[in-house]
Amino acid sequence: MTAETAIPRIKDEILAVYGMKANKAYGLHNINQLQHALQAAALAEAKGLPSSMVIACLLHDVGHMVHSLGEAPAEVGVDDRHEELGANWVQQHFGQAVSEPIRLHVQAKRYLCSVDPVYEASLARDSVISLALQGGPLSLNEQEEFLRTPFAQEAISLRQIDETAKDPTAITPTLEDILDRHLTAALAKG
Numbered sequence: 001m002t003a004e005t006a007i008p009r010i011k012d013e014i015l016a017v018y019g020m021k022a023n024k025a026y027g028l029h030n031i032n033q034l035q036h037a038l039q040a041a042a043l044a045e046a047k048g049l050p051s052s053m054v055i056a057c058l059l060h061d062v063g064h065m066v067h068s069l070g071e072a073p074a075e076v077g078v079d080d081r082h083e084e085l086g087a088n089w090v091q092q093h094f095g096q097a098v099s100e101p102i103r104l105h106v107q108a109k110r111y112l113c114s115v116d117p118v119y120e121a122s123l124a125r126d127s128v129i130s131l132a133l134q135g136g137p138l139s140l141n142e143q144e145e146f147l148r149t150p151f152a153q154e155a156i157s158l159r160q161i162d163e164t165a166k167d168p169t170a171i172t173p174t175l176e177d178i179l180d181r182h183l184t185a186a187l188a189k190g
């Protein structure tokens with residue numbers, strides 16, 4: 001497949017997933033998955049992060065939309081492993097600069113909670129519920145291992161953005177705007 005045909009195909013695929021599934025509620029917040037995704041991408045843009053990170057922020061929770069475990073499995077005690085599902089979905093199209101921060105964003109939350117009590121105290125209620133299911137804060141050995149993992153710093157940035165992308169009053173660009181601005185550059189980088 002040439003680059004000219006790959007870009008419209010992945011764009012259509014993302015538009016289809018978010019068009020069909022992103023009206024699912026986002027955790028316990030008064031926003032849906034699409035709004036959460038767009039806010040995260042817009043926050044990454046505002047921080048001047050590279051296109052790979054803007055697209056990683058946009059797609060970080062796509063794993064919640066590519067399973068059939070219901071709207072909010074964490075609230076019924078199920079960890080949907082959305083970070084792995086999402087990274088594997090993203091990996092079909094993008095390089096590691098997009099897929100790995102997504103794969104590590106739950107581990108980054110566990111890391112941040114283990115080193116920063118202020119961050120842990122700031123977590124929204126749904127993040128607290130899912131944290132327990134995801135294994136809770138990391139031990140010292142696990143923290144060191146996490147920091148040695150490639151893309152750990154990008155995952156930490158993504159997770160910090162994630163926690164602030166839950167504002168029901170935020171005005172964001174559209175999904176097409178974000179894709180038109182960043183898709184080509186995000187696909188070009190490994």
Ligand SMILES: [Fe+2]
Nearest residue numbers: 060061082105
């Ligand atoms: Fe997530």
Ligand SMILES: [Fe+2]
Nearest residue numbers: 036060061162
């Ligand atoms: Fe999220």
